[in-house]
Amino acid sequence: MTTLVAGAVVVVLLAMTVFLLIRAWPAVRTAGGDFLTERQWFPDATPARFGIAALVWGTVVSSILALAVAVPVAVGSALYVTEYARPAVGRWIGYVVDVLAAVPSVVYGLWGLLFLVPRMVPVQRFLAEHLGFVPFFDNPDGVYGKSVFAASVVLALMVLPIVAAVSREIFRQVPQELREASIALGATRWEVIRTSVLPPSRSGVIGAVILGLGRALGETIAVALVLAATFEVHLRILEPGGNTIAANIATKFGESGDVGRSALIASGLILFAITLGATMFARRVIRRSALR
Amino acid sequence: MRCRRAAILATAAIVSLAGGTACGTDDNSARLSARRPTSGPVPGARDSATLSGAGATFPATLVQEWIKEYRSLAPGVTINYQPIGSGAGIQQLTSKTVDFAGSDVPLKESEAAATGGPGAVAQVPWTAGGVAVEYNLPGVTGLRITPAALAGIFAGTVTRWNDPAIKAENPDVALPASGIQVVHRSDGSGTTQVFTDYLKAVAPQVWTFPSGKDWPAGTAGTGAKGSDGVTAAVKQSIGAIGYAEPSYPKQAQLGIATIRNEGGRFVGPDARAVSAALASATVNPDGTLKLNFTPADPVAYPISSASYLMFHRSGSDPAKDAALKHFAAWALADGQGLAEGLDYAPLPEPVQVTALGAVKL
Amino acid sequence: MSASSTLKSGRLGHGQAVGAVGAGVAVTVLAFWLTPLQGRADFGVVAYLAGTAGYLLAAARTEGRRSVVDRLAAVLMATTVGVCLLALGSVLIYTAVRGLTSMDWYFFTHSMNGVGPRDDAGGAYHAIVGTLQQVLLASLIAVPSGLLVAIYLTEYGRGRLASLVRTVVDVMVGIPSIVAGLFIYAFWVLGLGRGFSGFAAAMALSILMLPIVVRSAEEMIKLVPPSLREAAYALGIPRWRAILKVVLPTASAGITTGVMLAVARVTGETAPLLLTAFGFDSIQNDPFSGPQSSLPLFVFGQASSAFGAAVDRAWAGALTLIAVVLLLTVAARLVTRRNRLV
Numbered sequence: 002m003t004t005l006v007a008g009a010v011v012v013v014l015l016a017m018t019v020f021l022l023i024r025a026w027p028a029v030r031t032a033g034g035d036f037l038t039e040r041q042w043f044p045d046a047t048p049a050r051f052g053i054a055a056l057v058w059g060t061v062v063s064s065i066l067a068l069a070v071a072v073p074v075a076v077g078s079a080l081y082v083t084e085y086a087r088p089a090v091g092r093w094i095g096y097v098v099d100v101l102a103a104v105p106s107v108v109y110g111l112w113g114l115l116f117l118v119p120r121m122v123p124v125q126r127f128l129a130e131h132l133g134f135v136p137f138f139d140n141p142d143g144v145y146g147k148s149v150f151a152a153s154v155v156l157a158l159m160v161l162p163i164v165a166a167v168s169r170e171i172f173r174q175v176p177q178e179l180r181e182a183s184i185a186l187g188a189t190r191w192e193v194i195r196t197s198v199l200p201p202s203r204s205g206v207i208g209a210v211i212l213g214l215g216r217a218l219g220e221t222i223a224v225a226l227v228l229a230a231t232f233e234v235h236l237r238i239l240e241p242g243g244n245t246i247a248a249n250i251a252t253k254f255g256e257s258g259d260v261g262r263s264a265l266i267a268s269g270l271i272l273f274a275i276t277l278g279a280t281m282f283a284r285r286v287i288r289r290s291a292l293r
Numbered sequence: 294m295r296c297r298r299a300a301i302l303a304t305a306a307i308v309s310l311a312g313g314t315a316c317g318t319d320d321n322s323a324r325l326s327a328r329r330p331t332s333g334p335v336p337g338a339r340d341s342a343t344l345s346g347a348g349a350t351f352p353a354t355l356v357q358e359w360i361k362e363y364r365s366l367a368p369g370v371t372i373n374y375q376p377i378g379s380g381a382g383i384q385q386l387t388s389k390t391v392d393f394a395g396s397d398v399p400l401k402e403s404e405a406a407a408t409g410g411p412g413a414v415a416q417v418p419w420t421a422g423g424v425a426v427e428y429n430l431p432g433v434t435g436l437r438i439t440p441a442a443l444a445g446i447f448a449g450t451v452t453r454w455n456d457p458a459i460k461a462e463n464p465d466v467a468l469p470a471s472g473i474q475v476v477h478r479s480d481g482s483g484t485t486q487v488f489t490d491y492l493k494a495v496a497p498q499v500w501t502f503p504s505g506k507d508w509p510a511g512t513a514g515t516g517a518k519g520s521d522g523v524t525a526a527v528k529q530s531i532g533a534i535g536y537a538e539p540s541y542p543k544q545a546q547l548g549i550a551t552i553r554n555e556g557g558r559f560v561g562p563d564a565r566a567v568s569a570a571l572a573s574a575t576v577n578p579d580g581t582l583k584l585n586f587t588p589a590d591p592v593a594y595p596i597s598s599a600s601y602l603m604f605h606r607s608g609s610d611p612a613k614d615a616a617l618k619h620f621a622a623w624a625l626a627d628g629q630g631l632a633e634g635l636d637y638a639p640l641p642e643p644v645q646v647t648a649l650g651a652v653k654l
Numbered sequence: 655m656s657a658s659s660t661l662k663s664g665r666l667g668h669g670q671a672v673g674a675v676g677a678g679v680a681v682t683v684l685a686f687w688l689t690p691l692q693g694r695a696d697f698g699v700v701a702y703l704a705g706t707a708g709y710l711l712a713a714a715r716t717e718g719r720r721s722v723v724d725r726l727a728a729v730l731m732a733t734t735v736g737v738c739l740l741a742l743g744s745v746l747i748y749t750a751v752r753g754l755t756s757m758d759w760y761f762f763t764h765s766m767n768g769v770g771p772r773d774d775a776g777g778a779y780h781a782i783v784g785t786l787q788q789v790l791l792a793s794l795i796a797v798p799s800g801l802l803v804a805i806y807l808t809e810y811g812r813g814r815l816a817s818l819v820r821t822v823v824d825v826m827v828g829i830p831s832i833v834a835g836l837f838i839y840a841f842w843v844l845g846l847g848r849g850f851s852g853f854a855a856a857m858a859l860s861i862l863m864l865p866i867v868v869r870s871a872e873e874m875i876k877l878v879p880p881s882l883r884e885a886a887y888a889l890g891i892p893r894w895r896a897i898l899k900v901v902l903p904t905a906s907a908g909i910t911t912g913v914m915l916a917v918a919r920v921t922g923e924t925a926p927l928l929l930t931a932f933g934f935d936s937i938q939n940d941p942f943s944g945p946q947s948s949l950p951l952f953v954f955g956q957a958s959s960a961f962g963a964a965v966d967r968a969w970a971g972a973l974t975l976i977a978v979v980l981l982l983t984v985a986a987r988l989v990t991r992r993n994r995l996v
Contacts, residue, residue, distance in 0.1 A: 010799065010823070011818055017841075077735070084731075104745060111953060161738065191723055191726075194727070221830070229476075256481035272833065273830060317765065317783065318765070319937050322768075343936075343938075357770035
């Protein structure tokens with residue numbers, strides 16, 4: 002009987018994929034190549050003009066920024082737990098990270114919108130005024146608030162626990178003999194980490210980072226609450242605006258007609274493919290580093 | 294042993310949370326203030342049905358009030374209205390996932406065809422209101438804006454508050470030199486349709502974009518979901534401007550601009566002005582209104598619109614059908630008295646009479 | 655080797671270190687007093703940096719450059735941990751403070767029936783009922799099937815089908831929650847014309863729960879010592895009986911933990927519920943007909959409206975949600991601690 006159920010699960014997933022592909026096809030056929038490059042979303046208008054360029058851009062930029070903020074903190078705290086802290090302290094930090102992972106994303110979105118965004122306005126202003134020569138941080142209109150930067154910080158909080166937990170496991174798996182060898186040669190604790198812990202863990206940590214990326218890519222609600230939706234592709238992360246594939250599906254599904262729904266499904270499948278690719282790659286990298 | 298006890302306690306906490314909430318009620322009347330003494334028994338008093346509706350955020354405040362009042366008159370009827378935007382409401386009605394929809398604009402031809410033909414869905418105007426232009430400039434009240442300036446602001450050609458186009462009409466107001474942050478609807482909205490139709494009608498050289506339920510691409514500004522989302526966004530940024538039904542900016546204590554009408558006067562979206570504007574709208578054969586954005590009446594507010602209740606004429610459930618029609622009939626009669634207090638306008642009488650005919654059982 | 659790259663013979667004493675940090679903070683106080691620099695947060699950041707600089711300078715003078723790098727690394731690591739604590743503390747404490755002020759018995763026993771966005775009335779009862787029903791239904795779907803799949807993978811599965819099933823489960827872990835919701839919306843709500851319902855939401859949630867249950871059950875069953883199984887077979891017990899009576903009970907603590915963690919994760923999901931349960935303001939006790947609300951939907955809806963009373967309700971709902979999820983997570987961990995396998 003277990004074989005039946007197991008087989009059924011496979012069949013269901015396959016059927017799901019096939020169903021979604023069939024439903025996604027009309028939109029792709031209507032838009033053609035423009036689906037990847039168009040920067041508007043009017044699938045039910047005549048003529049229908051829609052494309053996921055702005056969405057993919059927003060998804061990728063916010064995820065990468067989130068990683069940029071989260072990875073140093075996550076790796077740092079994982080190293081602290083494995084290399085510096087006493088076992089009891091390390092366990093408690095592990096609990097803190099677990100609780101961070103358990104908080105639902107809608108709560109992060111609410112907190113981000115009502116607590117973080119108003120308090121980040123001075124930070125964003127500081128960045129724009131002092132680093133504004135870099136086009137990334139420029140903000141000519143001088144309006145600060147819900148921006149890709151703010152959304153990325155909220156996303157970073159959600160990505161942090163995964164990267165920290167997996168990195169901690171990776172660092173723990175480094176054989177103690179390597180560390181002891183460095184200590185015997187007179188290295189300080191940081192030098193031990195730098196020479197004996199980090200190099201063998203590199204691929205594992207990369208895997209952890211990509212797992213975090215997968216989490217950030219699929220996040221819907223926190224982003225939908227903190228971003229002010231626009232459909233442009235712009236480099237300026239401190240300006241209001243930006244949109245991700247997931248947030249777009251969540252906000253537009255109700256009012257979409259047939260082509261609109263098909264387009265949303267197509268964008269969802271693309272998101273799924275990107276997330277799946279990242280997660281599979283990450284898992285293979287982690288597995289390989291563990292076997293070494 | 295300590296852990297075991299803790300585990301049992303935790304489980305007990307969850308179970309008691311689940312059990313303790315087994316006693317809940319839908320009756321919020323203790324905390325809600327009644328706005329009017331309830332009238333006598335209504336035809337729908339003995340109905341028993343659950344109606345789910347969705348659609349425009351524009352009439353949502355009034356519809357919620359109606360639902361609240363009607364509950365005391367017809368306790369067996371549970372009505373729900375999800376304000377998700379006109380576009381979504383029409384879609385959900387087409388897919389028959391809701392029993393009725395609210396929309397600020399009549400069905401387009403393509404939408405009517407999708408619902409099963411031009412007459413399949415009844416479109417009954419059940420309230421009216423003006424589209425208020427809300428702004429966040431502390432200390433500035435009664436900002437006057439001309440149609441051309443308004444079109445320029447939302448098209449992105451007028452970018453600063455102290456632009457001559459705005460300053461000319463407000464000589465004794467201290468307007469800052471900061472940028473205007475435009476907030477528009479990100480969802481498919483009948484309010485957007487009315488607003489863009491207006492801009493296109495009065496300032497076609499400035500507003501060169503298409504009009505429709507979706508805010509056109511190529512203009513500046515950020516999007517927010519729903520009238521409440523736009524209002525919240527405007528409230529959060531000083532120097533922001535947006536458009537929504539007047540009850541929202543009043544609730545958020547934002548300024549409402551006065552717009553110059555055809556007669557040369559600057560008028561705000563109050564009930565009398567909206568009624569005056571709608572008096573010059575033409576009633577189509579199917580009961581919907583064709584709006585006139587340049588009404589001659591000097592007290593009229595030019596950006597006025599009716600809002601429609603939409604439902605399938607041939608409903609599958611006679612009990613739901615009857616309950617809905619009873620509710621609509623009450624809203625169109627006694628319910629109109631609640632409109633003014635919430636910054637909506639009562640329907641002009643001829644429109645009201647036609648509408649009542651459409652919801653007769 | 656140059657002198658600067660070896661450790662000097664001095665050691666930075668405790669008193670010296672504290673003194674150095676104090677000097678840095680004192681400089682900051684002076685700076686904020688004399689110059690136009692302002693602000694509590696700014697002061698905190700600058701004081702932290704100045705204190706660290708003082709500490710590192712003292713180390714440089716007594717112990718040499720390598721030590722400075724070592725201590726700087728230690729400070730940075732500790733800072734990251736501090737950031738984690740700060741972030742979590744901020745989220746939990748702020749939610750608790752804002753939520754507790756709007757939580758009362760009324761909130762837990764009333765729905766949002768007839769309440770407008772600006773009315774200070776209404777509560778989350780209908781949302782709590784919805785969440786309980788949807789999560790319960792999802793667990794009823796996902797847990798038995800997940801267990802069966804896990805048993806298949808560990809006890810019976812060899813060869814191609816097993817590795818296919820394992821791949822499929824791996825793929826399912828990566829499904830973005832919105833895509834799971836989109837599938838049920840397109841297939842069940844619209845395709846089959848069944849409309850929004852709590853059951854549709856439960857199906858979407860079970861798609862997300864199943865791989866988690868399978869994974870953790872698989873891990874736990876694998877941990878059962880083979881000697882136990884062999885003892886059962888030696889006594890002539892048929893395979894399915896051995897699994898039911900010997901393997902599963904031994905792994906039960908771990909499996910319970912896995913299930914509770916999966917339930918905790920799924921309770922907080924919002925995105926799939928938007929497309930399947932849709933939301934409803936009144937109490938909907940029948941999860942099979944008509945749209946239903948749920949706690950995450952409630953919080954999301956109130957948060958989007960961002961108006962006075964709605965915001966308070968959103969915080970109260972968020973606190974309730976966090977409390978339920980944390981309770982489940984903590985209880986799950988306690989179950990494991992209570993009954994260790996290895």
